[in-house]
Amino acid sequence: MKRLIKISIIFIILVFFLTLYLYVAYYHKRDLNRAISDYNRTLDINSRDASAYVSRGNVYYNKGDLDRAISDYNRALEINPRLAEAYTSRGIAYAKKGDLDKAISDFNRALEINPRLAKAYNNRGLVYYHKGDLDRAISDFTKALEINPRYAMAYYNRGLVYYHKGDLDRAISDYTKALEINPKHAEAYLGRGAAYINKGDLDRAISDFTKALEINPRYAEAYYNRGAAYANKGDLDRAISDYTRALEINPRDADAYYDRGLAYIKKGNLNRAISDFNRALEINPKLAEAYFNKAVVCEKVGRIKEAIEAYKDFIKYAPPQYYSYIEYAKQRIEALSK
Numbered sequence: 001m002k003r004l005i006k007i008s009i010i011f012i013i014l015v016f017f018l019t020l021y022l023y024v025a026y027y028h029k030r031d032l033n034r035a036i037s038d039y040n041r042t043l044d045i046n047s048r049d050a051s052a053y054v055s056r057g058n059v060y061y062n063k064g065d066l067d068r069a070i071s072d073y074n075r076a077l078e079i080n081p082r083l084a085e086a087y088t089s090r091g092i093a094y095a096k097k098g099d100l101d102k103a104i105s106d107f108n109r110a111l112e113i114n115p116r117l118a119k120a121y122n123n124r125g126l127v128y129y130h131k132g133d134l135d136r137a138i139s140d141f142t143k144a145l146e147i148n149p150r151y152a153m154a155y156y157n158r159g160l161v162y163y164h165k166g167d168l169d170r171a172i173s174d175y176t177k178a179l180e181i182n183p184k185h186a187e188a189y190l191g192r193g194a195a196y197i198n199k200g201d202l203d204r205a206i207s208d209f210t211k212a213l214e215i216n217p218r219y220a221e222a223y224y225n226r227g228a229a230y231a232n233k234g235d236l237d238r239a240i241s242d243y244t245r246a247l248e249i250n251p252r253d254a255d256a257y258y259d260r261g262l263a264y265i266k267k268g269n270l271n272r273a274i275s276d277f278n279r280a281l282e283i284n285p286k287l288a289e290a291y292f293n294k295a296v297v298c299e300k301v302g303r304i305k306e307a308i309e310a311y312k313d314f315i316k317y318a319p320p321q322y323y324s325y326i327e328y329a330k331q332r333i334e335a336l337s338k
Contacts, residue, residue, distance in 0.1 A: 209226035244260065
């Protein structure tokens, strides 16, 4: 039961919003309430200032108030129906709300008005990615790069899609281009490192995860993935150390508990392994692999009742492709119940 290396779902999620830029000093200070007050004053003076509505909408967006953000974008478009920036921003807000079709519609409208709007292509590509239309996503990222060859995020996003298509060489190439443009792009190091793991190049993977952590020492996914690379190299102490660091940053990472449990099994520390599997299952009660490994270890240390229950839970949650493990679990339940 091979588990996938985790490229941060900021990655997979990469949230559609990374290209929504606010050119106001308040944004960088996170003084969003003060920014809203200033835009309110601007609109009191001129209630027909469409750009002020867009800017205030962007602030609401960054506060997480998506409905108010969309309302402001709507008002801007009532004033100026050809304001491409308002369509792009509203599309991003719709994407974050999960309304992907409305998001695509808005990005389409923005591109009808301004066919050279690279970030509209980039964001539409992200929506296509999340809809599972990988070829259209790649096409949009490529168009964004034709318009702006220095668009690091579009290279990163296209690399992400190539990774999920299994085209690791192209993924590595795009991550590398993103890093040439922006050497501080921690997510690109993470993505390239994950591709290197899948190619079996563990040393390069570890190097990239380490670079990501130099940029962002609180990057839990980088610790997790570096831990996985160390585990694949057989360096269990370093693997456990990295999984532990990942969990200090993100105590709700079921995968990190699960994989640390596997490392403890290899080191012969079976009780700690069981403890980690239990922690993983508290967070994700449907993690079939954790039930299976917990059952095997419980059986080995003589905790028979727990083993039987864990095998039963594994059978309950295991996907059909685990049929051979399911049959094994049934046999063990029968044998242990005698």
